[in-house]
Amino acid sequence: MLLEILLLAIPIIANVGFFNTKLLKALSLASSSLELIISSLLYFEIPVKGIFFIDNITIYFLLIVSSIYLLSVVYSLKYIEAEETRGIVSEKLYYVLLNFFVASMIFSTIINDYGLMWVGVELTTVASALLITTEYSEISLEAAWRYIIIVSAGVTIALFSIILIYYEYHTLTVTSILSSQPKDSLIIKLAVALALIGFGTKVGVFPMYTWLPDAHSESPSPISALFSASLLPVAMYVLYRVYEIYPLTDLFVALPTLSIITASIILFKQWHIKRMFAYSTIENMNLALIGLATGQVFGAVILLLAHAFGKAAAFYSSGVIIKTFNEKKIGRNKRAI
């Protein structure tokens, strides 16, 4: 119990250094390192059941979030400099929001309650929306706006699903619902289907994935990496927990397949280096979702782990390329190749 509370509290406590940028950076670095250590220690304590729920699937998602958190903080130390943050988000606010963002992702992953998982997913939107505007421009403002509106609309649909689950089970505790007798009711089927559209918005499932290329391409690279490698898998984890209540396998295979097909076609037309990676993220997420839905859980987890580190590295590299050559178009970055 202590480790889980520490896991949630540490990124928030790191924000006490708000009055001094150097201290805040140091505390963020310490916080991200501790998060990775605690996540690793939790591996030896699973399964955890109570207020928190951590099993042999949850732990991999925790490791993904804490690893990418550490990498993004290290990368940000040099990448986010005072002159870059000239809009709404100052350098200090950047680190504060980053720490809150990670805390909300961890909360969504370990909490043993569907309603609070929804709150956590919504909190990730609140904490991360302003981070998109760090490198302030008209385009980044528009991208942030699209992110807020599309994702919030999607997550509202997910709340319909949560209400229907409560209506049917009279509880929202994950372990209680998953250990109870499966209910073959239309209400539960509707709840699971709505969750696919609702939480699927954040995972990158067709047709509500349009926010994803905008947000990924206009965020600073460490945030793009956190979006692609951590946020989407966390939303997928929540979706998977809802899916476990009543597996609608056909639907959970059909929509991701459609997502992969459409993203693959659109990917060919991309000229913006980070938008191309964003469409690749959509493909990988939907492939992992198909894996989870068809019972290939560890295959999906391996894909998510590989994708997390690979795509984070791709976003970090593209950040360096864009900053060095001051050019986002792939064709014009030939000097970098």
Add this chain to the structure above:
Amino acid sequence: MVNAQLLELISASIIVSALYIQGQAYFKPTIYAQAIQSALISVLAFYLGFALNLIDYVILGVTIVVLRSFIITYFLFRGLKAKPGIRESTRGVASELVVNLAFFFLAVFILYYFVLGRIGLTTEAGTATLTIFSFILFFQGLFLIVTRRSTIAQIIGFIEEENSIVLFGILTIPIPFLIEVSIFLDVLGLVVITSLLTLQKLEHTRLEELMG
């Protein structure tokens, strides 16, 4: 004892306010209509609170009327930058309303005959018919977000969606504390962010860098 007809009357009035918003291009009346719509939702909550003798509903009603009818209305007017006479730079509001009405009747038909009539959802008033109002309101909000380009219209679309959640929740299940917190959190986050963003960007146009 809950009077189902009164619930239907209030719910229908909420839908009328949503249709009014859809057919309006001027910002000022749209913002006021949003405030009235939220107030109607809180009236529903107050009525259920007194009829069922449950304080949870009353708290929910107070939260909604304070947050949405007053605080959000204030922020939206502040986002207008003291120019309440301005209208959205859009054409075809009337034709959008016609499309919306067609969409509205189709959605009602599909929802009532193919979904709600079959799943056996019962409400405090004892009928599944009432829950259809929440879905209609949700689609109205979604339609507003999709068809409009201004920040304010899109925020109002989002608030309509949030109102539809409350309408669904208070008619379907006893309100747990969790849902009140969720709605509060949602609106709070939205107010903080949108109050910053509306000051920066009032209209949304197609940008080449964000296409494809």
